[in-house]
Amino acid sequence: MKSKINKRHKFPVKGENSKWYLRLFVAGQTQKAIKAFNNLKFICEEKLSGQYRIEVIDLLKNPQLARDNQIVAIPTLIRNNPLPTKNIIGDLSDKECVLVGLDLTEHNSTLYM
């Protein structure tokens, strides 16, 4: 089972931290953006220590990326890897929701470790 999923989601892996590739879209250094980043960092450290990479993208600097990634709400967290892509909007203050959204509940989290 495990190997099957891994095979299906074969992904060009570059660098050891890129197994979990998360992108956080924000618009400027707003309170909400900072809060979201801190919440995300906290969850990742707890669950995915050493296996993740967070990229914060400021859409004010790269507005084109909003179109490319279909961003409507801010902040938006996109899980690019592993697939399937998952979107979570909001300041990530509801930890339980983030874990469900990222498939990091106890049942699934072991799958990728």
Add this chain to the structure above:
Amino acid sequence: MKKTKTPFKRNTLPKSPTSIQGLDEITGGGLPKGRPTLVCGSAGCGKTLFAMEFLVRGAMKYNEPGVFVSFEESESELIANVASLGFDLPGMIADKKMWLEHVHVEKSEISQSGEYDLEGLFIRIHHAIESIKAKRVVLDTIESLFSGLPNPLILRAELRRLLHWLKRKGVTTIITAERGNGAFTREGLEEYVSDCVILLDHRVSDQSSIRRLRIVKYRGSTHGTNEYPFLIDEDGFSVLPVTSLGLNYSSSRERISTGISRLDTMLSGKGYFRGSTVLVSGTAGTGKTSIASQFIEAACKRGERVLFFTYEESPAQLVRNMCSIGINLEPWVNKGLLHFHAVRPTLYGLETHLTTSIKLINEFKPAIVILDPINAFVIGDNQVEVKAMLLRLVDFLKLKKITAFFTSLTSAGDNMEMSDVYVSSLIDTWLLLRDIEVGGERNRGLYVLKSRGMEHSNQIREFKLTNRGIELVDVYVGADGVLTGSARLSQETKDKAEQLLRKQEIVRKQYGIERKREAMQANILLLRSEFEAEESEALKVIGIEKARIERFTQDAAIMAKSRRGDTNIKQTAKVKKI
């Protein structure tokens, strides 16, 4: 410095012309410039097209680039959808006149954790506007965000902020929304967009669809408040307000023959006015289409083009039937002077009929347009709509100086002069065909009910369909009333016999007088000869007497001489006296 008081200037609200046919007339110039307008309606009523046309025409005509933010259709879908209307979106995008932004929100892919805002959407719209310096923005069904994103409270606040933000940016915005139950929109967007609300409606009545547009509100401007029919066809969106056409067409004094010489005579000898509207109404089988065909033939002989809308007969059938009265339309069809457009009235709604008609007329450029019959459109109780449609068609035709020829079937027993579609006010020349039922026969009568601007006959003519075309015959008006058909014929023969009799009588009388004169002259001769005979007799007697007297005198003288007396002479004289 003296300050002069300037009079108050009536400033109208700045408007953004839509260039959508007819809409600018209703709105008095277009949508409110720099403000949002809500366009709402149920599914399939043309909201997206309305919005797209606003952008495309704005970019092409007024050099106002536009951003189309689509929440439902992708860019490629949009391009394909409007390509059929002749809008070249890829070309416009390349010219930086248009920006398509597909905002895709998929509920299944999104989960929420904590508070969010729509800054991403703001950034995207801002980026789009800045990229092409857009003046117009369309948000096509922004309400679909409600189904894609959680927490409607946040969304509501954010949408309100978005609209204020767009207003501050000074872009003219159209927001489309699906019509909700009882309200204009499902999510109550009309609360936020308070400047202009346009309602599109697509309803089906009596199995045919009618599209309508109504301006619910327009802050700071007067506007037409009626429901206006509109159309969507291959040229896009067009609103057809009756009021968009004023009564200011010029009128021709040229006259054209009706094709029936005696009918021309009835219309002061010259026929219809060019560009006028002619109605022939009558009960079934009175020859309405025949009169039309005769008119067509005359027009085609003059080399004019005729467009024939037939709603009941197929062209082939019509051509065949007209051959029976000696009118062959086929050569004109082959020459391209006559074009038939045969459709069932129920094929599509009135508005579509109107536009297809107008489009065909624009393409074919006829001098004469025939509609046979107009009351085929009347299905159920849509007479008001039919009248409105015909009114717009007549206005259009008058503007183009095209002679319109309508036929109308009146049902027997109705008031004949009350035409079925109440179009009498539109009609310039109205011919009425009617049955005259006398002596177990049905005959056709024709008269001119009205003919504006010309002297016309007040007489009923009997109308005959012969194999040489239509003939108009004087009806018999005599002591026995108006007679037609064989009653007229028998009355005419009776009259002829009577006349003959009278003539014979005169001849007889003349002969008698002649004979009397001859008799008289013979009498005169007889009398004269009698007289002459008597006269000669009398003269003879007189002569004899005279001679006798002479002789007596002579005898007396001789006697006296012989007696040698002279006194006896007197005696002789005395004797003579005795």
